[in-house]
Amino acid sequence: MGDLPTDSGGSDRKSPVKLPIAGKRNILITSALPYVNNVPHLGNIIGCVLSADVFARYCRLRGYNAIYMCGTDEYGTATETKALEENCTPKQICDKYHAIHKQVYDWFNISFDEFGRTSTPQQTEVCQAIFKKLMENHWLSENTMQQLYCDTCERFLADRLVEGICPTPGCNYDSARGDQCEKCGKLLNPTELQDPRCKVCRNTPRIRDTNHLFLELPLLKDKLVEYINSMSVAGTWSQNAIQATNAWLKEGLKQRCITRDLKWGVPVPHERFMDKVFYVWFDAPIGYVSITSCYTSEWEKWWKNPENVELYQFMGKDNVPFHTVMFPSTLLGTGENWTLMKTISVTEYLNYEAGKFSKSKGVGVFGNDAKDTNIPVEVSDTLFTWADLQAKLNSELLANLGNFINRVLSFIAKDPGWSSGCLNGVVI
Template sequence: MTDSSNDAVHGRAAPKLPIQGKRNILITSALPYVNNVPHLGNIIGCVLSADVFARYCRLRGYNAIYICGTDEYGTATETKAMEEKCTPQQICDKYHAIHKEVYKWFNISFDEFGRTSSPQQTEVCQAIFKKLMENNWLSENVMQQLYCDKCQKFLADRLVEGVCPTQDCNYDSARGDQCEKCGKLLNPIELKDPRCKFCRSTPHIRDTNHLFLELPLLKDKLEEYINHMSVAGSWSQNAIQATHAWLKEGLKPRCITRDLKWGVPVPHEKFKDKVFYVWFDAPIGYVSITSCYTPDWEKWWKNPENVELYQFMGKDNVPFHTVMFPSTLLGTSENWTLMKTISVTEYLNYEAGKFSKSKGVGVFGNDAKDTNIPVEVWRYYLLTNRPEVSDTLFTWVDLQAKLNSELLNNLGNFINRVLSFIAKPAGQSATFGNGAFTLNLEAVQQILSLII
């Protein structure tokens, strides 16, 4: 863990801790997955939105920290490693550096940007798991899973593709965990016409033992939390709708283990060849990354009386943060800082379709940098086009129009008129542009009082 005594030596400010009597705000944005370059939809959907709120909190004088990092475990990393003929660790190292560079260019003001493949992640994740075991919130069960004879392996959710079983959807490239088109969460065996992502052959069902989080047994605790905090924290409407849709459908035991190698090992003799499901361990990354920021991380994460937790994400991540993660923490019976407010975006779509990392469709962070359009323009455009209550659309024509009409014409003209108004024959001299003219300081103060 980070030794705060060495912070000054390494040129890093000492980590902030909650201060009694002040408003202490812990901000997270959904951890971007590490298997590709982040696109504009990812950036506005979580990191940029959270960044603006973090800047606002600091300007108001609140004691706030902003935590984020790359989500590195799971099937998608293994798949990308196979595609690029390297190890999962090499993939994570490569794309973590790319993510970090993109967010640095976008001026995202993280207090800590970490990663979930750290020793701290294993430590915190396994500790939470052991508490759940002690409190009898976990069960063993046989799970039917697709097995590929040709590859000689069980296929994790994302290693299976097929036709979405939802009647009104029937998307033919749905993943085994979720349909990208309709957003429905799936189990691989629900897919119609399933196929192995590696060899394209048809897998068959086999039994395998797994561990499950007993969500039905945690239902009362969870609903009490949701009913109270969704009002107290003014949850966005799309978050409330997505959460209640899960509750209405009925909570079911949720599998938290996977037949993979790349992940946090399960500290249980019977399941030692398995790892935790990425959606069990990924939200715990907020905690482990905070523990990399300060060894006193519990002062942020086990201090609900003095800390408010604000989380930012896209709508497809909602149930994992309003149902799965709170249930996990509630099941430990420890005094965790649970999410107070959740801010959820809809989708930012690209031209005629969706941004897609897997298909390479859209504008990615490095593309934005390569346009030579200043980062402030990109930040302005994304924030004015933020998909707050409905999906919005990125088009190059719209970017050009907003740049020309809103920034150049409207704001530029406003600044020009203000400067022209305050320039007077007498007063203090100052240089603007290529020439010098004098300013009426009293007029300057009047203008500033109007616009600040």
């Protein structure tokens, strides 16, 4: 099998570590890493965790050699913002909410092989190693960009430290974040927001120049398109994933900034950027790799073994471009033999009442709400009885459906013109 883990980043798993087995079907399963800045809601669970869990259980029942990796996404602005709100350090926020996430998923009996976290030494090691390969292969460039700066807080404002009006025509959502509008889903830059305001002090920031590192997506396009065509055309990508990816390609790939003016994150190992950290959407997908490295020191047998391992990834639709464009481009740019995603399963949103679930706004049904109801999990066998079948036939089929059909036929008998109108599209 393999070695037992030493530091699993928070897992209390006791089962032996699984490694790829020659001659067997080896399947690596991931679900999108939930942000650690709040309690997971049912949208997170339905959106990717539950579907991945169902698939993992199916694989195990079929006798496939499968592992299911997930964990909390702990770096970036969202964590710094939550730490400011709760008057504590980002690490304290991560420790608090990682434990809550794990409790919720344990209650739902999600069968992770490893539920880890990204604020680990393994994450730093893997992330920096990938960055250095990208530097060596000349896929990174240095550019000056304009960023919002808050004179009151005396700091550059990363995307999630800014709110404003969404610039997308027809949207005009007044609480759009600096990285993405929650209403229309459009990816944004903070400087695009109309009437921007600092989330900390609520004052209006100003634009200032700052130097950052960029991933040259346009130069990687040929490698990326070749990969996308080889995978998506084979029918192993869900249609909404293909549509979202093609939309990015049609719009034209642009340089993508991979650094941020923050303190909480993976440090950039570059002499001119020592005061910066990696952008969370650069390092978060790498978390799948680092969490696997917490699971086993022989993680490369899963992640650098495309001939013998199939990678299945599950996520909500807002995460698609980062997994079909950004993450594979990053791995392709290293020139190493990575296990790239074979199949992607994308879930549409689970909405709450008339709008979306939102952790940041506290809107929706959260995992701890379900847990705290003390509703017991159904663990008994399903029982078939003729008496129950008879009751269903009488109460639902005959009484409800039969009554409905009888009323419709009565209307038609009384007024033949009514039925003609129905068939012509007035009702049907």
